[in-house]
Each structure stands twice: as structure tokens, then as C-alpha cells.
Amino acid sequence: MSKTNPGNYFEDFRIGQEIRHATPRTITSGDVALYTGLYGPRFAVQSSDVYAHRIGFKSAPVDDLLAFHMVFGKTVPDVSLNAVANLGYAGGVFGVPVYPGDTVSSVSTVTGLKQNSNGKTGVVYVNTVGRNQRGEMVLDYNRWVMVVKKDQSAPAPETVLPELPTVVSPEALQVPIGLDASDYDTELSGSPDLWDDYYVGEKIDHIDGMTLEEAEHQIATRLYQNTAKVHFDQVAASAGRFGKRLIYGGHVISLARALSFNGLGNAFKIAAINAGAHANPAFAGDTVFAWSEVLDKFELPGRRDLGALRLRLVAVRDRRESDFPLRTEDGKYHADVLLDFDYTVLIPR
Amino acid sequence: MSKTNPGNYFEDFRIGQEIRHATPRTITSGDVALYTGLYGPRFAVQSSDVYAHRIGFKSAPVDDLLAFHMVFGKTVPDVSLNAVANLGYAGGVFGVPVYPGDTVSSVSTVTGLKQNSNGKTGVVYVNTVGRNQRGEMVLDYNRWVMVVKKDQSAPAPETVLPELPTVVSPEALQVPIGLDASDYDTELSGSPDLWDDYYVGEKIDHIDGMTLEEAEHQIATRLYQNTAKVHFDQVAASAGRFGKRLIYGGHVISLARALSFNGLGNAFKIAAINAGAHANPAFAGDTVFAWSEVLDKFELPGRRDLGALRLRLVAVRDRRESDFPLRTEDGKYHADVLLDFDYTVLIPR
Amino acid sequence: MSKTNPGNYFEDFRIGQEIRHATPRTITSGDVALYTGLYGPRFAVQSSDVYAHRIGFKSAPVDDLLAFHMVFGKTVPDVSLNAVANLGYAGGVFGVPVYPGDTVSSVSTVTGLKQNSNGKTGVVYVNTVGRNQRGEMVLDYNRWVMVVKKDQSAPAPETVLPELPTVVSPEALQVPIGLDASDYDTELSGSPDLWDDYYVGEKIDHIDGMTLEEAEHQIATRLYQNTAKVHFDQVAASAGRFGKRLIYGGHVISLARALSFNGLGNAFKIAAINAGAHANPAFAGDTVFAWSEVLDKFELPGRRDLGALRLRLVAVRDRRESDFPLRTEDGKYHADVLLDFDYTVLIPR
Known part of the structure; x- marks a missing residue:
């Protein structure tokens, strides 16, 4: 029998199944340095032990998205090796x-299954x-993927759809214990704008662009021990639909987040991921730009130092104009939109 | 007199000569992170301090091949700067x-010399x-290289050939003190297959492919402080036989080893390098695939937790079919074979 | 009002103005590893805690140019975001x-202002x-840049030019406290040549060449949190004068310095930067070579173990001949010269 990992097919999953993913990972200052070199984030809290300590962290915490990629990467061999979307x-x-x-370490639980009407995927x-x-x-998050069936004659499971929130409520946000932003230094953080300066509906063009390189996304994706084949193998890619290696969607999230520093320089802590769509695949050679929209503002119970x-x-490809592209008239994502990411940040007041 | 390092020519070496190589190196978690980003190894022991500690390591040890490259890199300015093979x-x-x-730190001793009949190399x-x-x-290893003579009229030294083993015997393998794999967790390691599950003659196609990039191999080779000129200088390469920068052979070893995780996920510790040949040069743009063959199985004296x-x-270029290419009918390496590496691993039973 | 950083324009600067730059940075062994991977420096002092400790350092200090890039990078958003040179x-x-x-952390003080006669820049x-x-x-250094005016009708400031030294005098050099090179090991350092072996006027061809890659300079420049747009955005570059992303000048300094190890292997400590010019822009695909000239020799007051x-x-593009190119007959930099850097090193005697 083959000793290589075949991954799980749609018919292999069961409601309530718990998967303890392989490869626990000690995250080091080396990982942080590489993350900085790959995206260029400039949030003072994650950059300086001294700055972080002053507002109550033990030392500079790891970028929240680096933690996300590490947790996510472990799930790939079990959850999405045979995913098509x-x-x-x-x-x-x-x-x-x-x-x-x-x-x-990461553990996943199967919370929903729905076979597609074509009988080939679910x-x-x-x-x-x-x-x-x-x-x-x-990190605790939900994700859903379309996975192929290996045996199309395998019976369809009972359809179960989990109840998932469209947005993480302010009450569910976790503020790090000890964090006190009342002495937060906006000169060293690089931006004067705090929670009170943003309004719902505000759009911010983050201006700067960064061009993606093959070596960069490959190094990033391997750093996260994410094994999805489509990111690394040009022989397979050349035979495929795009002819090119696909860039891990999380690479685009991190790049857009780093670009968003220019306009959101005090939004140093990601508290929640509400939703996210990889609208179009990204490739080496694309230049990524980003814009943000303030969807909502929350006060945090009992706190005057921080708001959410x-x-x-939104990450966009090869467009420098600040026309905030998202969807076309038919409701589909614009062809140049790479990412539509809905998340919640903590930001001093 | 020139202050740059001319390296040693064939006539500069003497039997018994001891070379204390330059640039001792403190290996850090930064080097480990970069190594992970460059190859994507997923062995749990090297990835997690907690996992490693549980089976008797002080913390996660450095990948054995990273140690190899560091030790090897130091020898290049003295041993192989004027090597042709x-x-x-x-x-x-x-x-x-x-x-x-x-x-x-690295120290080398010259153990053999043999001038070639052309009088130009040895x-x-x-x-x-x-x-x-x-x-x-x-790490203690033997290596032989073909080095040019600077002065072809220099007399040939007496031929001395060292006795070298074709394989490191099981008795010579060193199991790290304190290592006890009886509590080894195959769920977190990512593979159920242990020593008893492999048989001599078994071949494993590691399936996955990774495409080589110039930036990646250059960063790797510099990280190892390996100064061989052929890896970095496109001006010289353009005037040379291949027209391209050659990739450090060790880069291919590390990439193939990382790919071999898929099929050998518990073979976490390299104990010996028995032999190795860089069958053909590798270049940026090549996509590397790998396969393994179990050449032998050894019990380890007095141990029930580990075997070898x-x-x-074998690393192969641009071939996805699992036909296990190695040599052509005339006994030469297949043109797509990059590496034929014979090594011994420790693996839990 | 825009929340993105517009940078300062010429008319925004005032003599005596003090700018406390954003993003304090904890430099880690991860940053050091990435620096080694990007340039391949081989100075034993910066490579080995043991070697460094033996001559009086607490442990291996960070490469001086890594410190330089970190200090410099922070100044970009405030000082040179609108710079043209x-x-x-x-x-x-x-x-x-x-x-x-x-x-x-970095703090800058404006010490000089001079509007250009065209009224558009200063x-x-x-x-x-x-x-x-x-x-x-x-690190304490002076730098001057040409910055555009946003409002060309803004009045010209009074011209003030700071007095700047053409060379840092030996008395002003700072030898690290505790450093004692009397027990310095030239075998492990990789070069036999000490202070006494160099003579004023001596030129050294560092021989080796390294080809620049987009991924490498982008990773480096982001590591330094240097946000100058010209290094990252191919869309903007394609519309610009060169059609290509410009490589951060400091990347070339670091690469040339690493190449200079071959000929200056004991010049382990940069004590001063006297002057520097980025003679021509560098681009991915260029192969960088370097040569050095000994401009002067200084004894250090009261020390027999170290000299300066x-x-x-000089960094040169795509030339392998050791003809030491610098300027053409008309006094301009040769088109292939990338860098003319005047600095002072400490080197054991």
C-alpha cells in the first residue's frame, strides 16, 4: 500500500470527526524575521519588544497572520489536499x-457536509x-472547501450545515490579558489616526504596490509547511488551466495587510476574521495594491483605551487608481480583485 | 602579493595535511527558519521543541542536512575552490x-591523492x-574532488587512496544520548509507517514536485557561507559550458529530502551518509521530484524503539511519472537524474 | 483627510526640526540569518558567538550594515518618501x-536646507x-537628499548648510569597550593579512561576482522596513524612466561589503562611513563585482592590537576584469559603477 499521503476525499469525512493535524511547530524569531522580509509589516507592537512591553505584552507578539498561516498550514494535508476550491x-x-x-498545534472537527448535485464533489x-x-x-476559525470524491459511487452523506456567524460579535473578541493602550505612542507607531478618527463607510486607498515573485511565495508557503501542490510544481502547472503556479491565498492576505499599514498604522491587532474570499488567483508578476473600507465600529465593553x-x-492586481474596485455590475468580483477579506481589528482610542 | 584567496591547487595538498577551516558559525533559530522556508521539511522532531523534548531531545534539533551544509560550506575555500568535479x-x-x-567548526585532513594521467588534474x-x-x-565524513593543477610541471605525488567504507555499518551509527522513541506519536508526526512497515527493495515515489528559483538557491548557498563561484555569477556562467548558474548540489539533497517526507515521514534522523553522486547539474527552472528505495534494514543493538x-x-528533474528513473542501459545516469544519494536514517519501530 | 502618509515635502522641513521616526525594531538572530542568506558575509566575529566572545564581545554582534539599514529604513517615511535623489x-x-x-530606534534632526534654483526641489x-x-x-550619520516641493509657490527657506567632515577623524572612531584583538585567530578568520600588510594606495580586486534577483532585494528592503516605493512596484516602474524596479542602494553596499571579505577578511568592524555615492542605479539581473582601494591608514591612540x-x-556591474573602473575622463562615474563608498574599518595588527 502506498506510504504517501493520499489526503482525504469527500467520502472520507464524517460529521463530528476530529483530526489532530501533524507537525506541531515551534514559532521562532527566525520565522518572524522571514515574515517581515516577505511582506514588510511595520506595526510597532510586532516590531519592538520594548514597545510591546510598554503596553502590556510580554514581548513583541508574532504577527497574527503568521500564527494564522501556521495553524492553517497544518490542516492542508488532511483537509484540502484534494480540494478544488x-x-x-x-x-x-x-x-x-x-x-x-x-x-x-492544530485540531479540526468536521462540522458540515454537503454533496454537490453533480455527485463528483462536496x-x-x-x-x-x-x-x-x-x-x-x-486561533479558532471555520473554513469550508470543495473536495472531490474519489469513488463517485460512494453514497452521499446526510447534508449538515453548521451555523456560522456572518460577523464575530464584539463580545466574542478576546483582548490580550494585560494589554493597556492608554499609554500608546502614536509617534513611534507611525500614524496619528486612532479609533475615533475612522467612520463607518470610510474607504482608504493604501496606495503602495508590491510585485509578487515566485521565490517569495514559495518560501512563504514552505515556511508555513503548507503542502498544497499547486504552489510549487511548474510541471503540473504547465499542464493545468492557468499554466502558472498559483500563489497561496494567505500570501496575498499578508501582503495586503502589510500594505494596509499605510492608512491603518494603529490597527495593530487582528481580533477576528469574519469572512474571506479569494476572488481570483494570484500569480508571480502580479503587482498587489490594497484598499480598505470601514464596515463597522465597536466599542469594547468596559474599555476606554481600545476600540474595534x-x-x-481588498487586494487588487495591477491597478494604481484609487477607484476601489470590488464587483462588476453582475455582482461578480472584478477580474482584478484577488481578495475580499472581512476582519476585525483592535485599535487604540 | 594578492590578498584574495587563490584556494588550493592539486599540487598544494599533502597527505596528512590538516586544514582548520575559517568562519566558525553559530547556528541559530534564524538559520532554521530560513531552511524551513527554502525546502519545507515537515519532520515533527525538527519542527517542535515540545515534540522533540518528549522523546529525549533538549529541544528541536537542527535538521541534519543544515548541519551538513554548514560543515561542508567551510571546506569550500580550502578544498574545492579550484575543483572541477x-x-x-x-x-x-x-x-x-x-x-x-x-x-x-570544521577541520579537514587530506587522506588521499591521485594525479590523473593527463597531468592537469588530480x-x-x-x-x-x-x-x-x-x-x-x-559530523565526520569523507569527500573526494577533482582539483586542477596550477603548475602542470609540478611533480605528481605518490598515489595514496584511503580505505573508505561502501556503507556505514550499523555499529558505527550514533543514536543521540537520551533519545527514546517508545512514546513516539505517529499522529503528530504525520505518518503511520514505522521501521517494520518498510521492506528491502521497496520503492517509494514521493509524488510532489518543487520548481527551483535562482533567488532560493543563492540565498541557501550564501546561508551556508559556501563560496563556490559557479552558483552566483551569471557573467561567468554566460561564458561557460551551461550558460546558467549551477545550483549547489546540497540544495538538491535538501529539497529531495524534504520531498521524501511524503512516504518517509518518520525517518526523522539522518544517521549516516554512505555515498552520494550529483548525477547531473541542476538549474533554476528545473522542477525537482524524488523517489526512494529501501536498500537495507538494520536492527540497532539493544534497542526496541528504533531501527535503521x-x-x-534519487532526485529527478521535470518528470512526474513514477517510473523510478536512475540509469540508462549503458550504466550511465539518466539525463534527468540529479542526485543519487545513499544514506541511513533512524526511524521508530 | 487622507490617512495615508504623504511624507514630507521640501517646504515641510525646518532647520532644527527633530523627527522621532516610527517603528522601533528589535533586531533578532532571525534578521541576522536572513542577512547572511542575502549577502553571504563571512567575517568570523559576526558569524560565531565563540569567536566574538574570545576577543571581548558579549556574543556575535550584528553586522554593522544590518544595523545601518535598520536605522536608515526608519527615516524613509519621514525624510525621503518624496526624494528624487x-x-x-x-x-x-x-x-x-x-x-x-x-x-x-532612530531620531533625525534637520541640519541644512537649500532650495534649488528651479524652485521645484531642494x-x-x-x-x-x-x-x-x-x-x-x-549609529550617528548625516545624509542629504533632494526632495520635491509640493507647493512650488512656497517661499524658499534661508539656505543653511551644515559643516560636515570629509572624513571621520581617527579620534572620533569608537572601539567597542572590551574589544581586545591581541588573541585574534587569523586561521579561523580566513585571512592572514592584518593592518600592517596593507599600504595606502593599494587596490584589491575582490574577484567574485553575484547576480542580483528581484526576490532578494525585495526581501532585504522589506526586512529593513524601508518603504521607498521604487523598489517594489513594477506597475509604477513600467511607467517610469528605467522600466524596472530600482534596487535599494544599501543592498548594493551590503553585497559589495560581503564580496570584499575576499581580500579584506580581517576588516571585521566598520567604524565609520565617511562618504558614499550611489553612482548608478542597480537592477535585477546585474552581476555585482567589487574592488577596494586603501585610502589611508590610522594608528589608534594607545592600541597595539588594532588599527584602522x-x-x-567600489561596486561595479557586469565586469570581471580587474581594471578598477571608477570615473571616465570627464570626471563622471563610469556607467557600470554602482557604488563609491568611503568608509573606515577596524582591523587587527
Whole structure:
């Protein structure tokens, strides 16, 4: 019998099935350095132990998206090796901060199954929880993917759809214990704009563009130990639909988030991922631009130092004009839109 | 007189000569992160301090091949700056594990010399030992290279050929002190297959492919402080035989080893390098695939938790079919074979 | 009002203005690893904790140019976002060594202003001081850039030109406290040549060449959190004068410095930057070679273990001949010269 991992096919998943994913990972300052080199984030809290300590962190925490990619990467061999589409995210909550030296593991539970009418594929919903070496939750999120069936004659499972929130409610957000932003320094953070300066409906063009390179996304995706074949193998890609290696969608999220510093320089902490769509595939040679929209503002119960912003972060390919492209008249994503990401940040007031 | 390093020519080597190589190196978690980003290894022992500690390591040890490249890289300015071919490896034994923070140095002894009949080149055999800051051996291996003569009228030295083993015997393998794999977790390691599940003669197609990029191999080779000019200088390469920069052979070893995780996910520790040939040069743009053959199985004296497998690891260029290419009918390596590497791993039983 | 950083225009600067730059940065062993991978420096002091400790450092200090890039990078959003030319450096002095774990911040003071006769641009002189978390100076240097005016009708400021030294005097050089090179090991350092072996007027061809890749300079420049747009955005570059992304000048300095190891292997510590010109822009695909000239030799007051060399380091594109190109007959830089860098090193005697 083959010793290589075949991954799971649609008929292999069962409601309630728990998958303890392989390769626990100690995240180090080396991972952080590489993350900085790959995207160029400039949030002071994640860049400086001194700055982070001053507002209550033990030291500079790891970028929330680096933690996300590490937790996510582990799920690929079990959940999405035979996926044909990454359909969505919901109800993502970040827990305790991850610090260099922490070891992160992931466990997923199958929460929904729905075979497609063509009988060839089905949608699998998983809830994934990443924990540190003390068992503390660092990230809890839901994801659903379309997975192929290996045996098309396998019977369709009973359809079960999980109840997923369209937005993580302010009450569910976790503010790191000890965090006190009342002494937050906006000169060193690089932006004067705080929670009160943003309004619902505001759109921000983040201006800067970055061109994607093959070596960069490959290094990133391997760093996350994400094994999806489409990102690495040009021989397979040349025989495929696009003729090119596809860039891991998370690479685009991180790049857009780093670009969003220019306009959201104090939104240093991602508290929730509400939803996300990889609208179009990205390829090496694309130049990524980003814009944001303030979807909502939340006060945080009992806090005067911090508020939350619900943001839409859109990554766009090869367009410098600030016309905030998203969808065309027929409701489909514009062909140049790569990412439509709905998330919630903590930002000092 | 020139202050740049001319390297050693064939006539500069003497039997018994000991070379204390320059640039001792402290290996850090930064080097480990970059190594992960460059190849994507997924062995749990090297990825997680917690996992490694549970089976007796102090913390996650550095990938054995990262240690190899660091020890090897130091020898290049003295041994192979004027080499025209890297002919072989033998009798490589890994000693104590390398941990982030350890400082590694290399010393080589010339053990063999044989001038070629053309009078222009000769073969130099060296034994190289890498040690940590406590003087403990981390790697002891033999290598032979063909080196040019600068002065073709220099007299040929007496031919001396060292006795080299064709395989490192099981008795010579060093199991890290304290390692106890009886509590090894195959769920977190990502593979159910242990020593008993492999049989001699078994071939494993590792399936996945990775395309090589110039930036990647250059970053890797510089990380190892390997100064061989052929990897970096496109001006010289354009005037040369291939027209392209050659990729450091060790880069292909590491990539093939990382690919071999898919099928050998519990073979977490390289104990020996028995032999190795860089069958054909690799270039950016090549997509590397790998397959393995189980050449032998060894029990380890007095141990029920671990066994050893002698493996052939073959890296192949741009071929996705699992036809296990190696040599053509005339006994030469197939033109698409990049690496034929014979090594021994420790794997839980 | 826009929330993105517009940068400062010429008319925004005032003599005596102090700018506390954003994004303090904790420099880690991860940053060091990436620096090694990007340039391949081989100085033993920066490579080995053991070697560095033996001559009086706490552990291996960070490469001086890595510290430079980190201090410099922070100034870009405030000083040179609207710059059209990086005109020069002067009076750069390195202070206490930077070790992994140190947090570096930058403050600049405007020391000179001179509007150009065209009324569209002006020259801004800044003195920048980088300090560690204890407030100790790690780098103090002057830089002047040509910056555009946003409002061309804004009145010209009074012209003020700072007095800047053409060379940092030996008395102003800072030798790290505790450094004692009397026990310096030239075998492990990789070069036998010490201070006494160099003579004023000596030229050294560093021989080796390295070809620049887009992924490499982008990763480097993001690592330094340098946000200059010209390095990253191919869409903008395609519409510009060169059609290509420009490589951060500091990337070329670091590459040339690493190449200079071959000929200056004991010049392990940069003590001063006297002057520097980015003679021509560098692009991906260029192969960089380097040569040095010994401009001066200084004894250091009261020390027999160390001396100083004032060096010119020249980076050249795509030329392998050791003809030491610099300027053409009309006094302009040769079109293939990328860098003319005047700096002072400490080197054991």
C-alpha cells in the first residue's frame, strides 16, 4: 500500500470527526524575521519588544497572520489536499498572543457536509482550533472547501450545515490579558489616526504596490509547511488551466495587510476574521495594491483605551487608481480583485 | 602579493595535511527558519521543541542536512575552490545533535591523492570533521574532488587512496544520548509507517514536485557561507559550458529530502551518509521530484524503539511519472537524474 | 483627510526640526540569518558567538550594515518618501555594537536646507542617530537628499548648510569597550593579512561576482522596513524612466561589503562611513563585482592590537576584469559603477 499521503476525499469525512493535524511547530524569531522580509509589516507592537512591553505584552507578539498561516498550514494535508476550491472563512477568533518560542498545534472537527448535485464533489466544513504548548487557544476559525470524491459511487452523506456567524460579535473578541493602550505612542507607531478618527463607510486607498515573485511565495508557503501542490510544481502547472503556479491565498492576505499599514498604522491587532474570499488567483508578476473600507465600529465593553473596527480589506492586481474596485455590475468580483477579506481589528482610542 | 584567496591547487595538498577551516558559525533559530522556508521539511522532531523534548531531545534539533551544509560550506575555500568535479562522499556519520545556539567548526585532513594521467588534474580525498563549541563531533565524513593543477610541471605525488567504507555499518551509527522513541506519536508526526512497515527493495515515489528559483538557491548557498563561484555569477556562467548558474548540489539533497517526507515521514534522523553522486547539474527552472528505495534494514543493538533504514534517495528533474528513473542501459545516469544519494536514517519501530 | 502618509515635502522641513521616526525594531538572530542568506558575509566575529566572545564581545554582534539599514529604513517615511535623489552621506560613526535582542530606534534632526534654483526641489540635510533600548548610540550619520516641493509657490527657506567632515577623524572612531584583538585567530578568520600588510594606495580586486534577483532585494528592503516605493512596484516602474524596479542602494553596499571579505577578511568592524555615492542605479539581473582601494591608514591612540583603514569600496556591474573602473575622463562615474563608498574599518595588527 502506498506510504504517501493520499489526503482525504469527500467520502472520507464524517460529521463530528476530529483530526489532530501533524507537525506541531515551534514559532521562532527566525520565522518572524522571514515574515517581515516577505511582506514588510511595520506595526510597532510586532516590531519592538520594548514597545510591546510598554503596553502590556510580554514581548513583541508574532504577527497574527503568521500564527494564522501556521495553524492553517497544518490542516492542508488532511483537509484540502484534494480540494478544488477554498470557499470561505467564518467565525475566526484570535486568542492568546503567540510569542517566539511557543509551539502551536492544530485540531479540526468536521462540522458540515454537503454533496454537490453533480455527485463528483462536496463541501466540507471544518472548525479548526490552534493551541499553544499550554493548551491555550491562539486561533479558532471555520473554513469550508470543495473536495472531490474519489469513488463517485460512494453514497452521499446526510447534508449538515453548521451555523456560522456572518460577523464575530464584539463580545466574542478576546483582548490580550494585560494589554493597556492608554499609554500608546502614536509617534513611534507611525500614524496619528486612532479609533475615533475612522467612520463607518470610510474607504482608504493604501496606495503602495508590491510585485509578487515566485521565490517569495514559495518560501512563504514552505515556511508555513503548507503542502498544497499547486504552489510549487511548474510541471503540473504547465499542464493545468492557468499554466502558472498559483500563489497561496494567505500570501496575498499578508501582503495586503502589510500594505494596509499605510492608512491603518494603529490597527495593530487582528481580533477576528469574519469572512474571506479569494476572488481570483494570484500569480508571480502580479503587482498587489490594497484598499480598505470601514464596515463597522465597536466599542469594547468596559474599555476606554481600545476600540474595534470591522474592516473590509481588498487586494487588487495591477491597478494604481484609487477607484476601489470590488464587483462588476453582475455582482461578480472584478477580474482584478484577488481578495475580499472581512476582519476585525483592535485599535487604540 | 594578492590578498584574495587563490584556494588550493592539486599540487598544494599533502597527505596528512590538516586544514582548520575559517568562519566558525553559530547556528541559530534564524538559520532554521530560513531552511524551513527554502525546502519545507515537515519532520515533527525538527519542527517542535515540545515534540522533540518528549522523546529525549533538549529541544528541536537542527535538521541534519543544515548541519551538513554548514560543515561542508567551510571546506569550500580550502578544498574545492579550484575543483572541477565533486566526485563522491563516503563514511559520513552524524554525531551529537546540533541545537540553535551551537557553534560549529570544521577541520579537514587530506587522506588521499591521485594525479590523473593527463597531468592537469588530480583527485584529493579529505576527511572532514565538524565539531560544536564543546569539541563534540557533529559530523565526520569523507569527500573526494577533482582539483586542477596550477603548475602542470609540478611533480605528481605518490598515489595514496584511503580505505573508505561502501556503507556505514550499523555499529558505527550514533543514536543521540537520551533519545527514546517508545512514546513516539505517529499522529503528530504525520505518518503511520514505522521501521517494520518498510521492506528491502521497496520503492517509494514521493509524488510532489518543487520548481527551483535562482533567488532560493543563492540565498541557501550564501546561508551556508559556501563560496563556490559557479552558483552566483551569471557573467561567468554566460561564458561557460551551461550558460546558467549551477545550483549547489546540497540544495538538491535538501529539497529531495524534504520531498521524501511524503512516504518517509518518520525517518526523522539522518544517521549516516554512505555515498552520494550529483548525477547531473541542476538549474533554476528545473522542477525537482524524488523517489526512494529501501536498500537495507538494520536492527540497532539493544534497542526496541528504533531501527535503521539504508535508503537511496534519487532526485529527478521535470518528470512526474513514477517510473523510478536512475540509469540508462549503458550504466550511465539518466539525463534527468540529479542526485543519487545513499544514506541511513533512524526511524521508530 | 487622507490617512495615508504623504511624507514630507521640501517646504515641510525646518532647520532644527527633530523627527522621532516610527517603528522601533528589535533586531533578532532571525534578521541576522536572513542577512547572511542575502549577502553571504563571512567575517568570523559576526558569524560565531565563540569567536566574538574570545576577543571581548558579549556574543556575535550584528553586522554593522544590518544595523545601518535598520536605522536608515526608519527615516524613509519621514525624510525621503518624496526624494528624487539620495545625494550623499558624511560623518557616520558606529557606536556600541548591536546584539540580537537589542531594540533600535532612530531620531533625525534637520541640519541644512537649500532650495534649488528651479524652485521645484531642494536639498535637505539630516543628522540621524540610532539608539538601542538603553539609549546608547549605535549609529550617528548625516545624509542629504533632494526632495520635491509640493507647493512650488512656497517661499524658499534661508539656505543653511551644515559643516560636515570629509572624513571621520581617527579620534572620533569608537572601539567597542572590551574589544581586545591581541588573541585574534587569523586561521579561523580566513585571512592572514592584518593592518600592517596593507599600504595606502593599494587596490584589491575582490574577484567574485553575484547576480542580483528581484526576490532578494525585495526581501532585504522589506526586512529593513524601508518603504521607498521604487523598489517594489513594477506597475509604477513600467511607467517610469528605467522600466524596472530600482534596487535599494544599501543592498548594493551590503553585497559589495560581503564580496570584499575576499581580500579584506580581517576588516571585521566598520567604524565609520565617511562618504558614499550611489553612482548608478542597480537592477535585477546585474552581476555585482567589487574592488577596494586603501585610502589611508590610522594608528589608534594607545592600541597595539588594532588599527584602522580608510577604504574606498567600489561596486561595479557586469565586469570581471580587474581594471578598477571608477570615473571616465570627464570626471563622471563610469556607467557600470554602482557604488563609491568611503568608509573606515577596524582591523587587527
